[in-house]
Amino acid sequence: MKKVFIILSIVLLAACNPTAKLPTLQSEADIAFNQADYTKAYTLYSEYIKLAEANNVEVAKELWIKKAQSSVQIDKSSEAATIYDRLLKDDANIGLIAEYAQLLQREGQAEQELSLWNSYSDKISTPELATLKTERLVFLNAANNNNEALVKAYESKGAATVSKEAQLAYIMALEATKNETKAVKACNELLRAQPKYEAALEWKAKYYYNKAEDRYKYEMAKYNKNKNATTYAYLRRDLKKISGDFRIARDCFIQLRKIDPANQSYIKYLKNTYLRLDQNEEAAKMDRLIK
Numbered sequence: 001m002k003k004v005f006i007i008l009s010i011v012l013l014a015a016c017n018p019t020a021k022l023p024t025l026q027s028e029a030d031i032a033f034n035q036a037d038y039t040k041a042y043t044l045y046s047e048y049i050k051l052a053e054a055n056n057v058e059v060a061k062e063l064w065i066k067k068a069q070s071s072v073q074i075d076k077s078s079e080a081a082t083i084y085d086r087l088l089k090d091d092a093n094i095g096l097i098a099e100y101a102q103l104l105q106r107e108g109q110a111e112q113e114l115s116l117w118n119s120y121s122d123k124i125s126t127p128e129l130a131t132l133k134t135e136r137l138v139f140l141n142a143a144n145n146n147n148e149a150l151v152k153a154y155e156s157k158g159a160a161t162v163s164k165e166a167q168l169a170y171i172m173a174l175e176a177t178k179n180e181t182k183a184v185k186a187c188n189e190l191l192r193a194q195p196k197y198e199a200a201l202e203w204k205a206k207y208y209y210n211k212a213e214d215r216y217k218y219e220m221a222k223y224n225k226n227k228n229a230t231t232y233a234y235l236r237r238d239l240k241k242i243s244g245d246f247r248i249a250r251d252c253f254i255q256l257r258k259i260d261p262a263n264q265s266y267i268k269y270l271k272n273t274y275l276r277l278d279q280n281e282e283a284a285k286m287d288r289l290i291k
Contacts, residue, residue, distance in 0.1 A: 074203075141173075187204050208252065209273060271283050
């Protein structure tokens with residue numbers, strides 16, 4: 001009889017105090033979460049939060065995070081985004097921006113991710129987040145062809161160390177915004193650290209080739225309009241300067257062929273460069289390799 005009374009007392013107490021269920025709900029939710037049963041975890045966390053809020057009980061940040069993470073796993077992305085937005089209003093939760101950004105990236109919401117990084121950019125201080133922020137802003141702006149924003153984001157990176165791919169994107173954005181001198185300097189710095197980085201080496205080779213070729217055609221066209229001893233002397237002087245750029249391009253394409261000997265583009269560029277430098281035998285060798 002006494003045992004029955006105790007059980008009835010517990011039942012009555014629970015009925016009078018609905019929050020008594022909260023510890024059990026949290027425990028069961030955590031177990032489901034740790035077992036990767038995200039559907040059950042989501043349901044239990046949702047029930048916990050609903051009950052807690054109805055009774056003015058504060059919900060711990062960790063439970064909101066786990067509900068968001070469970071939501072992501074069961075394709076309730078919109079609900080997860082709402083939770084992350086709410087949590088990020090507190091600066092102490094800035095680390096969650098990485099999870100939120102990953103969610104937006106997974107969902108293909110590039111504009112929302114870009115807005116997210118820009119909105120919280122000034123609040124990011126840890127090296128890891130600063131690096132991730134720069135990387136994502138570089139690649140997101142590159143996808144939008146927003147070279148000015150890309151350059152600004154990169155040059156605001158501070159001490160963050162970014163990938164060689166992000167550095168190359170910055171170099172290409174500098175070129176696109178007519179900052180060729182800075183682009184060449186940045187490329188040389190990248191190649192000093194990554195001498196076999198083919199994409200950067202190719203950028204440098206083509207940059208110097210196109211620069212020299214454009215100047216060569218310009219000077220030849222100018223001379224052909226007014227051929228005389230004086231203009232010929234000027235032409236020889238200018239072609240000598242242009243040869244310096246062709247030699248840089250040549251040396252880069254030679255390195256590129258060591259990396260990828262069968263690349264037909266490199267062979268053709270190298271042939272044309274040899275011709276401009278009057279290295280006809282070398283040009284003939286390249287010509288025999290063209291398919």
